[in-house]
Amino acid sequence: MIECNNIIKTYRNGDNETRALRGVSFKITDGEFVAIMGPSGSGKSTLMHILGCLDTPTSGTYILDGRDVSTMSDDQLADIRSQKIGFVFQSFNLLSRATVMRNVMLPLMYSSLVSEEERAGRASQALLSAGLAKDRWQHFSNQLSGGQIQRVAIARALVNDPALIMADEPTGNLDTKTGEIVMGTFQRLNEEEHRTIVLITHEPDIAAHANRIIHIRDGVIVEDAHNHHKKVIDQSKIHL
């Protein structure tokens, strides 16, 4: 459960004050698949950073999974990120000199909740959920295709069993077909495993895969509605 109340974020650059978010309020319930849409400069990246606990709002409250994270310190935020949030980035951000397994296990290293013995099991589970074929698990990330790499990144986001998956332009570096497959993976995670997913994108085509779309412009929400034209990926057409 995510609850944002009148979130304001201002950046100060010398005498100039930039207001990236000018009072944003919304709720996301568990199991929702929400797309946050907006052109560049709309404040959607700032919102993502706050939702992902990478940054704190200047004012307003943000309650994630029952905890107010808007006033936490850097180290407390790191703990929250480790336990409650899984990130999927546009540029994947895998360690190129590490195997798929090691990449997926990486977040567990910083978590005090998962013992060393559990790690491999957790990683295997996450990789199965993300839909990466088993014969790829010992490969290095530079031996994989773009779609496979993004699925490793999804597995890495799942490995801590987070309350929220933040996907920041996850298809931005992929071709249309591979992008569809990745979006299909998100849909399956949402429908079958009831994962809460927040997707940040500027592409209406990609946002169309979500159940709910929040439009943001100039730091305020201009539209927040159920997506009546959801584009559903036929899971049977996804070849792993």
Next chain:
Amino acid sequence: MKLKDLFNETTAALLGNKVRSGLTVLGIVIGIASVIAMISIGNGASSSIQANIQSLGSNLLIVTPAAARVIGSGPSAGRGSAQSLTVADATAIASQVANVVGVASEVSTREQVVAGANNTNTTIDGTDPSYTSVRNLTIANGSFFTDAEASSLAQVAVLGPTTASDLFGTADPVGQTITIQGVAFTVIGVAAAKGGTGFNNVDDRIYIPLRDAQVFMTGNQYVNDINIEAASAGAMQQVQNDATALLLQRHNISNPANADFSIINQADILSTASSITGTLTILLASVAGISLLVGGIGIMNMMLTTVTERTREIGLRKAIGAKKKDIHMQFLMESILLTFVGGVIGIVLGCAIALIISAIGVMHAAISVFSIVLAFGVCALIGIIFGYYPARRAANLNPIEALRYE
């Protein structure tokens, strides 16, 4: 973050860039190896110089003449050129100064020496039979001349080992005849090697009785120096003072500043020599220390480059839950591991260099445990000091900016 994870991450990162890690380690290896080798060489030189000085004789005082007096402002012939010491002075010191164990006068000249078909030019040392005990001279073969031989002007000679091989090669010189200044001497002994080198080689000389040297070579009553052996190290100062007073009185000199002789104390030579070698060791070690410093800067440089290159990785690690402390420890660990590996290799290499230098006989090098401990400590310190700043920089990166970094 567990220590095992930290270690795994560190080794993976360092092995991920083997060439760069290797070159950085090399800087530390060279630094540590040179510190250890240099300190070993310095220590070795110091102990061999001290051993050389000790081998001259123990608790030794040497009386030498002062500069010959010149009339007007003519050129001085230098210290030791005056003819002011006599055998009588030596006898007086032996009988009148307390705590004197032995006295040996010396007359030295350089002469051409012939033995059969071979000849050489060497130092002829006319001295007393007590010379062997006063100057720690041991006889390897045959014997030194006796009091009876010395007083009866017997034409006998003892050869230094270098002179013996120059004149007789591998043949036994004892019983052979050599000719010095046209006077035939019978070789009665060969001294054991003392290990001298250069112009004043103590192994390249011929010992003959003092009287023989005065009669056949110098033709006067004077001696070049008087060696005095004190009973103990503690008595040396007293013997030096008493001998100075006695000689001043015998030479009728009232002002000690005008003394026509000087007395050199072996302890003074020893302390001078050790201060010289000490300075030398410090000099060598600081040159090596500079290379260690350069190695440390190399580590810092590499770590800063690494942090910049891996900015996105740092951003990712922070995004998935790494705390400042985790990132700090990871990068600090990398530099510590680099210096640790470099330090271990450097210590092994430094000891090997010291042993090789000793083995091929260039110089005696003594490896000291102190230098190894010092090198290791400095090494650990370098890892921490030069790794701290880059690690702090990594830890303080803002995750949002780090993730955006191109």
